Amino acid sequence: MIRAxxxxxxxxxxxxxxxxxxxxxxxxxxxxxxxxxxASDMRRAGRGITATAYAVxxxxxxxxxxxxxxxxxxxxxxxx
Amino acid sequence: xxxxxxxxxxxxxxxxxxxxxxFHDTANVVATSISTxxxxxxxxxxxxxxxxxxxxxxxxxxxTTIAKGFVDTSAVTTTVVFCGLVGAxxxxxxxxxxxxxxxxxxxxxxxxxxxxxxxxxxxxVNGGGILDNLIVPAIIAPIIAFVAAxxxxxxxxxxxxxxxxxxVSRGFRLGELASGGLLALSHGTNDAxxxxxxxxxxxxxxxNISGSSFHVPDWVVVTSATAISLGTFTGGWRIIKTLxxxxxxxxxxxxxxxxxxxxAVILAASSVGYPLSTTHVISGGIMxxxxxxxxSAVRWGVAGNxxxxxxxxxxxxxxxxxxxxxxxxLFGNGVAGPIVVTIVLLxxxxxxxxxxxxxxxxxxxxx
Numbered sequence: 001m002i003r004a005x006x007x008x009x010x011x012x013x014x015x016x017x018x019x020x021x022x023x024x025x026x027x028x029x030x031x032x033x034x035x036x037x038x039a040s041d042m043r044r045a046g047r048g049i050t051a052t053a054y055a056v057x058x059x060x061x062x063x064x065x066x067x068x069x070x071x072x073x074x075x076x077x078x079x080x
Numbered sequence: 081x082x083x084x085x086x087x088x089x090x091x092x093x094x095x096x097x098x099x100x101x102x103f104h105d106t107a108n109v110v111a112t113s114i115s116t117x118x119x120x121x122x123x124x125x126x127x128x129x130x131x132x133x134x135x136x137x138x139x140x141x142x143x144t145t146i147a148k149g150f151v152d153t154s155a156v157t158t159t160v161v162f163c164g165l166v167g168a169x170x171x172x173x174x175x176x177x178x179x180x181x182x183x184x185x186x187x188x189x190x191x192x193x194x195x196x197x198x199x200x201x202x203x204x205v206n207g208g209g210i211l212d213n214l215i216v217p218a219i220i221a222p223i224i225a226f227v228a229a230x231x232x233x234x235x236x237x238x239x240x241x242x243x244x245x246x247x248v249s250r251g252f253r254l255g256e257l258a259s260g261g262l263l264a265l266s267h268g269t270n271d272a273x274x275x276x277x278x279x280x281x282x283x284x285x286x287x288n289i290s291g292s293s294f295h296v297p298d299w300v301v302v303t304s305a306t307a308i309s310l311g312t313f314t315g316g317w318r319i320i321k322t323l324x325x326x327x328x329x330x331x332x333x334x335x336x337x338x339x340x341x342x343x344a345v346i347l348a349a350s351s352v353g354y355p356l357s358t359t360h361v362i363s364g365g366i367m368x369x370x371x372x373x374x375x376s377a378v379r380w381g382v383a384g385n386x387x388x389x390x391x392x393x394x395x396x397x398x399x400x401x402x403x404x405x406x407x408x409x410l411f412g413n414g415v416a417g418p419i420v421v422t423i424v425l426l427x428x429x430x431x432x433x434x435x436x437x438x439x440x441x442x443x444x445x446x447x
Contacts, residue, residue, distance in 0.1 A: 014349050
């Protein structure tokens with residue numbers, strides 16, 4: 001009876017989407033940070049190509065994290 | 081005519097509740113950023129206030145749940161809505177006075193349910209709706225925030241653990257601006273809608289809107305967004321201190337993980353129409369981020385006090401809502417009761433604020 005009163009689909013949707021979004025954004029942002037810090041270290045060490053590769057990693061990380069956030073907000077706004 | 085006067089009183093009271101909601105919940109939104117020194121207190125509060133306002137326009141699903149999910153709309157009168165609101169405001173002010181981060185949302189629903197029960201009995205309460213839309217999400221959401229923040233911080237430490245701590249902290253402070261902004265946005269999305277739902281319920285009860293063609297008028301959205309935003313701007317330093325420093329001492333990475341998890345849970349809940357408590361969720365996130373690093377870092381005693389306040393909120397606000405209904409109807413079914421209760425409420429609020437100001441602590445500053 002209790003199970004019948006609960007909309008498990010909505011509940012599960014809340015659980016997996018929030019878990020996925022928070023973990024993905026945290027991991028991607030940390031990776032971007034790793035890229036930015038390593039790029040700065042490599043540039044100082046005179047390793048230009050490696051520095052550029054890390055800088056690209058940082059930029060891609062920031063773009064993906066921002067993209068996930070914007071996509072989530074658009075999805076919520078569109079559904080209501 | 082008296083119905084319209086009563087409606088004006090109810091709308092004013094609902095907006096006052098919305099203001100206290102923003103005031104009460106400022107801490108949830110900005111405490112983490114302030115305690116990790118990602119942003120100064122005044123800037124954090126102004127930033128949160130702006131994003132609260134914008135967030136209120138994102139979705140209306142929670143407003144629909146509030147208006148239709150908990151009580152039988154045919155049993156709701158404008159007096160019932162008024163008494164529920166007064167019960168919720170009274171509970172919010174009591175918990176604010178004692179520095180307890182209880183839930184404004186549960187206070188609102190508790191007050192409304194108590195008032196409806198006093199007016200029409202238990203049969204007018206939608207028990208299944210309360211279980212489905214309130215109790216189950218209220219239990220699950222902080223646990224998800226706990227797990228998400230804990231899992232995130234473990235992965236974050238694995239990724240950035242071998243880097244120099246200075247740049248890492250600076251990076252996460254920057255990240256906290258984004259995660260804190262998202263949290264403020266999600267707070268506006270979920271909490272402002274509760275007031276929109278209550279005002280819409282009063283409009284249905286007064287016959288301004290048909291119950292069968294439910295919609296939230298634009299002016300309700302704009303005024304609710306403004307009230308919660310102003311409340312947030314005014315702030316509540318006492319609760320900020322409890323959430324920001326007394327549960328755990330955080331580093332910027334933990335703050336980022338806690339805020340990110342909190343925002344994700346609240347936004348996901350808003351998209352399916354659950355009226356969550358932002359206080360519950362962000363506290364779960366903070367505890368998760370702390371416990372993942374070191375279980376004993378969380379001051380579980382303080383966390384226990386917060387949980388006690390959560391559990392008490394629904395029945396206490398319901399009791400207050402029911403009592404207010406009893407007092408209001410002593411003066412008949414017209415506007416006399418709500419006017420008398422409003423005067424008493426305003427006098428009580430003025431006395432409480434005056435007393436608090438006498439013992440007020442100065443706003444925290446970042447070095």
